[in-house]
Amino acid sequence: xxxxxxxxxxxxxxxxxxxxxxxxxxxxxxxxxxxxxxxxxxxxxxxxxxxxxxxxxxxxxxxxxxxxxxxxxxxxxxxxxxxxxxxxxxxxxxxxxxxxxxxxxxxxxxxxxxxxxxxxxxxxxxxxxxxxxxxxxxxxxxxxxxxxxxxxxxxxxxxxxxxxxxxxxxxxxxxxxxxxxxxxxx
Numbered sequence: 001x002x003x004x005x006x007x008x009x010x011x012x013x014x015x016x017x018x019x020x021x022x023x024x025x026x027x028x029x030x031x032x033x034x035x036x037x038x039x040x041x042x043x044x045x046x047x048x049x050x051x052x053x054x055x056x057x058x059x060x061x062x063x064x065x066x067x068x069x070x071x072x073x074x075x076x077x078x079x080x081x082x083x084x085x086x087x088x089x090x091x092x093x094x095x096x097x098x099x100x101x102x103x104x105x106x107x108x109x110x111x112x113x114x115x116x117x118x119x120x121x122x123x124x125x126x127x128x129x130x131x132x133x134x135x136x137x138x139x140x141x142x143x144x145x146x147x148x149x150x151x152x153x154x155x156x157x158x159x160x161x162x163x164x165x166x167x168x169x170x171x172x173x174x175x176x177x178x179x180x181x182x183x184x185x186x
Contacts, residue, residue, distance in 0.1 A: 008105070009105050009108035009109040009110050009112060010108070010109075011108075012071060012109045012112075013108075013109050013111075013112030013113040015068065015071045015072060015075060015107070015113070016071065016074065016075035016078065016092065017075065017112075017113055017117055017120075018075065018118070019070075019071070019072040019074070019075025019076040019078075019079065020075045020076065020078055020082065020088070020117045020120065021079065021112075022074040022076055022079065023058045023075070023077065023078065023081075023082070023083060024078040024079040024080070024082060024117070024120050024121050024124050025051035025083065026079070026080050026083065027079060027081060027082060027083020027084035027121075027124075028078040028083040028084065028121075028124040028125065028127075028128050028130070029083075030083070030084040031083075031128075031130065031155070032128075032177075036085075036184075037183075037184045037185075038178045038181050038184070039082070039084070039085075039122060040085075040181070040184040041180070041181060041184035041185075042183035043081070043085075043087075043090070043104075043153065043177075043180055044145075044176075044178070044179075044180030044184060045177070045181065046091050046176040047173050047174075047176060047177040047180070048171070048173075048174055048177035048178070048181070049056040050094060051170040051173040051177065052170075052174065053176045054097065054166070054170045054173075055167065055170045055171070057139075058163075062096045062098050062099070063095075063099050070095060070098075071095065073096070074091045074092060074095035075092075075113075075154055076089040078090075078092050078113075078117070078123075079118075079120075080116065082117055082118070083121055083122050085123055086117055086119075086121065087176075088114065088117055089110075089176075090173060090176070092109075092110060092113065093169055093173060096109065096110075097115050097166055097169070103157050103160050103165040104157070105163075106165070107153075107154075112113045119170030121167050124171025
């Protein structure tokens with residue numbers, strides 16, 4: 001990725017993190033106040049609808065101009081979902097695909113976003129008393145798989161072109177939506 005593109009990705013990531021700072025506390029509050037089955041069902045249906053539409057119609061929707069309001073709204077929604085369910089990604093994928101980011105821009109922006117946003121979410125969970133010793137154990141157990149996934153994802157990312165990349169992203173989102181819908185029914 002060229003320097004100006006990397007700078008753009010970092011600026012996007014910073015804007016997303018800034019907006020997520022306001023969404024994460026609301027998401028943590030949602031855990032305690034809202035029936036998670038209803039939220040998961042709605043979220044699953046929205047993600048599935050957007051992804052299936054994008055797969056069928058090859059993403060005819062897009063944002064022509066780089067308006068900061070869309071970036072901030074995406075970051076805020078990502079923060080809410082991250083704070084509530086640890087699922088920051090869908091609003092970011094929607095925004096990035098509507099902006100027609102390249103796979104490399106996508107990866108650079110999301111890498112710049114996820115670490116700080118996850119740390120903010122972690123702080124929110126600790127403050128709310130939701131971080132339990134079992135969570136630490138699961139985190140440590142999952143680290144090798146996470147590191148392997150990062151390396152594999154990086155190798156795949158360098159080989160994919162825009163259309164193929166987004167097709168896989170939308171298929172992944174359909175799977176996530178199916179899991180959310182299934183969880184909402186249980």
